[in-house]
Amino acid sequence: MMTANSCVTSIRRDSIKQADKPQIHLLPCEVEHDGPAEVFKFFNPTVKERKHETTVSFRGRGLKGQELQCPQGYTGVVLKEVQKPASDQEDRVVKVSSVFHHFTYWNLETPPTSDDGVVMAMAWPELAEAIHGPVDD
């Protein structure tokens, strides 16, 4: 793929085999951290299903979640840069660190609805196909 500066970002395709398949959570906040987190210790065990609602808390704030599927025919990937480029002219190499087909989308205090950006985003591939796909006669 091409970036605006016309340097190339390539994905190491072989890395997909070693990629793990963790549970993915999309949180409604920005965590100033890029690295491992004790999701299995602190987060996953505290997720509660009650009265058709999925709840958890993060940093003392109540979240409500919904399981979202990746659009059909698509696979979710978490990419990790193999080496940070020294300048923005340099080509970039990323590897696939995780693969997922569904993830939990969390909202602050209110349950996710079909009006939420991320939920709506899942419909884009289908729309893109309708707009840009070949037309059958």
Next chain:
Amino acid sequence: MDLSDFEADNSVSCRLSSSIPDVCKTEDCCLGIDEAGRGPVLGPMVYGICFCPVSRKEDLKNLKVADSKTLTEAERENLFVKLDEAKSFVGWALQILSPNMISTSMLQRAKYNLNALSHDAAIGLVQYALDSGVQLKEVFVDTVGPAEKYQDKLSQRFPGVEVTVRPKADSLFPIVSAASICAKVARDHAVKSWKFAEDLGDVDTDYGSGYPNDPKTKSWLLKYLDPVFGYPQFVRFSWSTAQTLLDSKAVTVHWDDDEEDGEKAAARQNNTSVLSYFSRNKPSELTHTRDIHRFFTERKLKSINTL
């Protein structure tokens, strides 16, 4: 005291209660309200009510109930057993507010403060007694806040019941002492045998009193601080002690309802601060000629070349 209902899910609020003595449904009753564990940064806050017929006040006094704070843990345990044995004329009920529920309420978008939380717990318990058929005539409440306003609030909420709100009511009225014992025993049990929902292995239970100024509590808070998640749900995140430690030792987390402004927040949210127009380097977005359609920004979709 059996806390298994609370322990089944200690992330929410839970009500525990004795059976309602038959005599309380036929005779005029008095009811006392008190709380335990308001100040600590760890564990639940417990609201307790205790009630008995007005005619049996002397019998209650003879059980030698006293303000729970003046008693040792063993004495409280004994008195709770005695109260429970007096079930022919004494009833009790508890509302256990989990630390997670306290945190998420106090840190809610529409802030729900501790006073409102406490008042609602007390009102809920009195309503429970009424709904169970207890013939309430007198209610005695211990308070930390301004007594008069609280008394007015309760009197209005429960017409026909004579409400007395008093600081130190737990040492003045035996029925309030009895409520304070029930609440404190529940709080002690809950803290002592806290079942961590998190997968933390063997947790050091030497948390001290749970009060922020207790050195043992402080060192426990330092030991169990996780840079990303902060704390287990046993900790009240809304307490300034917890917040201060997180601010200095954990990674920063931004929420969309954070009250921050200025250049830094704008930069972080990827907006262009007005100030940046005065700087030598034009913000990179201004050099872009193509605007992204609202369809994509609303869905948080970005082209892969902005990776």
